[in-house]
Amino acid sequence: MSGESDKTEKMTAALRKAGIRVTRQRIALLGVLADADDHPDAVELHARARAVEPSVSLATVYRTLSVLQEQGVVHRHAFEGGGARFETTHEDHHDHILDVDTGEVIEFQSDIIERVQDEIARELGYEVVHHRLELYCRKKR
Amino acid sequence: MSGESDKTEKMTAALRKAGIRVTRQRIALLGVLADADDHPDAVELHARARAVEPSVSLATVYRTLSVLQEQGVVHRHAFEGGGARFETTHEDHHDHILDVDTGEVIEFQSDIIERVQDEIARELGYEVVHHRLELYCRKKR
DNA sequence: AATGCTTATGAGAACCATTCACAACTGTAA
DNA sequence: TTACAGTTGTGAATGGTTCTCATAAGCATT
Numbered sequence: 287m288s289g290e291s292d293k294t295e296k297m298t299a300a301l302r303k304a305g306i307r308v309t310r311q312r313i314a315l316l317g318v319l320a321d322a323d324d325h326p327d328a329v330e331l332h333a334r335a336r337a338v339e340p341s342v343s344l345a346t347v348y349r350t351l352s353v354l355q356e357q358g359v360v361h362r363h364a365f366e367g368g369g370a371r372f373e374t375t376h377e378d379h380h381d382h383i384l385d386v387d388t389g390e391v392i393e394f395q396s397d398i399i400e401r402v403q404d405e406i407a408r409e410l411g412y413e414v415v416h417h418r419l420e421l422y423c424r425k426k427r
Numbered sequence: 428m429s430g431e432s433d434k435t436e437k438m439t440a441a442l443r444k445a446g447i448r449v450t451r452q453r454i455a456l457l458g459v460l461a462d463a464d465d466h467p468d469a470v471e472l473h474a475r476a477r478a479v480e481p482s483v484s485l486a487t488v489y490r491t492l493s494v495l496q497e498q499g500v501v502h503r504h505a506f507e508g509g510g511a512r513f514e515t516t517h518e519d520h521h522d523h524i525l526d527v528d529t530g531e532v533i534e535f536q537s538d539i540i541e542r543v544q545d546e547i548a549r550e551l552g553y554e555v556v557h558h559r560l561e562l563y564c565r566k567k568r
Numbered sequence: 569a570a571t572g573c574t575t576a577t578g579a580g581a582a583c584c585a586t587t588c589a590c591a592a593c594t595g596t597a598a
Numbered sequence: 599t600t601a602c603a604g605t606t607g608t609g610a611a612t613g614g615t616t617c618t619c620a621t622a623a624g625c626a627t628t
Contacts, residue, residue: 307575307624328615343578348615350576364507366559369614383548386556394547402539403562407524410535412564415527418507419560421544423553448595448604469585484607489586491605510585 304357311346314339319360325371325382325391365391365420381419394421445498452487455480460501466512466523466532506532506561522560535562 298308298316318334326334328347335342351372354360362370365384371391379400380393399419407414439449439457459475467475469488476483492513495501504512506525512532520541521534540560548555 309576309624311577341578345579345616346577352616364505366505383551383553385553392551394551396543396547398543399540402537406535406537407562407564408567410524410533411567412524412526412562413567415563415565417560417562419558421548421553421558422556423548424556426549426552426554446604450595450605452606482607486587486608487606493587 300357300359306353306357310339311335311342312350314342315347315350316354319354319372319374322373325363325373327369327371329369331372366422381421383421383423386422386424441498441500447494447498451480452476452483453491455483456488456491457495460495460513460515463514466504466514468510468512470510472513507563522562524562524564527563527565 298313301308301312314335315331317338318331328344328351331351332342332344332347335347351360351362355362358375360372361375362372363382364370365382378395380395383392383394384390385392403417404414439454442449442453455476456472458479459472469485469492472492473483473485473488476488492501492503496503499516501513502516504514504523506512506523519536521536524533524535525531526533544558545555
């Protein structure tokens with residue numbers, strides 16, 4: 287309900303520049319994405335977008351998420367179990383810890399791991415295009 | 428065609444011990460898995476198993492793979508794009524490099540990464556149940 | 569504001585990998 | 599050999615995601 291206009295404006299400006307039409311449905315979804323601090327799936331995003339703009343179909347959510355992904359605005363994650371989950375792209379790269387009991391997602395980042403990955407790939411004659419690192423964890427008691 | 432009987436015997440022995448029936452279909456699939464040095468998907472395993480034992484259905488391939496996974500005999504990997512891919516469990520843990528152009532899978536292992544992962548989880552009050560690390564790479568030229 | 573061209577949308581069908589239901593079959597222990 | 603429980607093939611069902619197509623609506627231009 288608050289600081290979303292900032293992010294949303296940046297996003298829509300970027301879209302216009304890319305020749306992509308800014309529709310009611312897309313504005314709704316962008317707002318929802320800007321407000322989200324979790325990692326919702328398409329159905330959840332659909333529900334949230336509908337609360338703002340009832341005329342958003344699930345198909346459009348998927349289509350728009352694809353567009354936004356191509357534009358680099360959102361990231362799509364295929365964690366174990368269930369469907370894809372999304373988050374707005376933020377400046378710093380990170381990987382994810384998933385609480386296997388609650389499904390909660392925690393972000394983390396490790397330069398060391400990053401560096402070792404590149405090194406391993408290089409030694410085998412490859413360069414890393416992208417990677418996926420997920421730690422499925424349980425809370426220690 | 429060759430050294431498969433060894434592995435297969437070990438596998439079937441383990442299954443019998445676990446009270447799991449050793450059927451024609453399962454023998455065929457175990458043989459195929461023992462022979463495979465790649466990471467085939469269910470359809471590919473079905474094709475290979477059919478060559479040995481024509482009465483193997485795709486449903487049985489899936490069912491058996493689930494059983495074998497529960498027994499710890501095979502590992503299931505959900506790489507990006509396409510369906511799950513399988514490999515027989517071998518002693519040493521490893522992660523995967525995927526050639527984004529060819530789909531080829533290369534295994535690698537890094538104690539450093541492993542250690543840092545545990546450390547990161549621990550600091551956040553978690554313990555790693557399992558993880559998934561995949562490097563999507565392109566051959567350097 | 570109205571025009572026209574083009575892209576986006578909603579609804580529901582289609583897709584694809586995987587699982588399920590069920591009647592027939594078959595290991596396996598006795 | 600029997601008998602029972604686990605297994606199988608077939609085809610239908612599932613669930614997430616994408617596609618089709620007729621209609622709606624951006625947006626640059628009058």
